[in-house]
Amino acid sequence: MDDLLKKAKRQSKKIIKGASLEAAELTKKIALDVEETALVQIKEMAAAIRQEVTDSKKAVDAELLEYKKQRMADIDEQVSALVVETSKKILGQAIDIRSHEELVIKALEDAKRSNLF
Amino acid sequence: MQNEAIYSDLIKVLLTREDVNKLLWEIGVLRESLFKTDAGAFANILKSQVRKQVADVIEKYISAGDRVALLDFLEEKFKETPDIKLTLAFDPTQETIQKVSKWVKMSVGDVLIDYKVDRSIIGGAIVEYGGKIGDFSVKKLLS
Numbered sequence: 657m658d659d660l661l662k663k664a665k666r667q668s669k670k671i672i673k674g675a676s677l678e679a680a681e682l683t684k685k686i687a688l689d690v691e692e693t694a695l696v697q698i699k700e701m702a703a704a705i706r707q708e709v710t711d712s713k714k715a716v717d718a719e720l721l722e723y724k725k726q727r728m729a730d731i732d733e734q735v736s737a738l739v740v741e742t743s744k745k746i747l748g749q750a751i752d753i754r755s756h757e758e759l760v761i762k763a764l765e766d767a768k769r770s771n772l773f
Numbered sequence: 774m775q776n777e778a779i780y781s782d783l784i785k786v787l788l789t790r791e792d793v794n795k796l797l798w799e800i801g802v803l804r805e806s807l808f809k810t811d812a813g814a815f816a817n818i819l820k821s822q823v824r825k826q827v828a829d830v831i832e833k834y835i836s837a838g839d840r841v842a843l844l845d846f847l848e849e850k851f852k853e854t855p856d857i858k859l860t861l862a863f864d865p866t867q868e869t870i871q872k873v874s875k876w877v878k879m880s881v882g883d884v885l886i887d888y889k890v891d892r893s894i895i896g897g898a899i900v901e902y903g904g905k906i907g908d909f910s911v912k913k914l915l916s
Binding site for chain 1: 857859861862863866868869872873876877880881893895896897898900902903905907909910911912915916
């Protein structure tokens with residue numbers, strides 16, 4: 657009876673040990689799978705974030721370039737308007753009647769050259 | 774022939790559309806005088822209400838028999854005379870008008886000038902003729 661009990665104990669210990677080993681092995685395998693999956697997902701996420709950052713930077717760069725262009729055009733326009741206004745004030749006062757007449761005749765000559773007549 | 778001669782003489786002294794508008798008014802007054810019983814009405818109106826330079830030309834050519842026809846001819850002929858619309862930056866003096874008309878007669882022909890003033894163009898002129906327009910102003914050059 658004792659022998660039988662001992663044998664059963666040994667057998668059960670063996671089974672438990674085997675099961676433990678199997679469980680450990682399985683746990684290890686699951687851990688590895690999780691790690692692999694996590695790594696793949698992290699890599700994918702990192703790539704997506706990198707792509708998003710690159711796209712955003714490109715969009716910001718393009719917007720910045722457009723803004724710079726617009727600002728430069730605005731400044732050019734303002735400078736031109738200032739030059740024209742100043743010239744108008746100076747020339748409007750400076751042109752005497754003889755010069756006016758010469759400019760009118762020149763305008764008529766230009767009109768003729770442009771086949772307006 | 775006589776009609777063309779009077780037109781030719783008048784276009785030498787009538788340089789602007791404004792001058793011709795006045796002529797059209799003078800022709801109207803002269804035409805009305807023809808229907809008055811007073812035999813001297815035409816001569817009186819010619820002397821009192823028509824500019825001397827115009828009256829001199831009309832007096833030189835017109836005879837009692839063809840007054841109506843001649844006035845009709847002048848009215849039609851001057852209405853048909855083309856205009857150059859000229860926008861200037863200053864009020865043209867009589868001397869300016871003479872100079873411009875001299876150039877226009879030599880370079881374009883019998884054309885009237887219709888002057889407008891727009892000081893914002895600074896100098897030069899905006900020229901309109903036969904449905905076409907050209908901006909030869911200083912303002913345009915500066916912009």
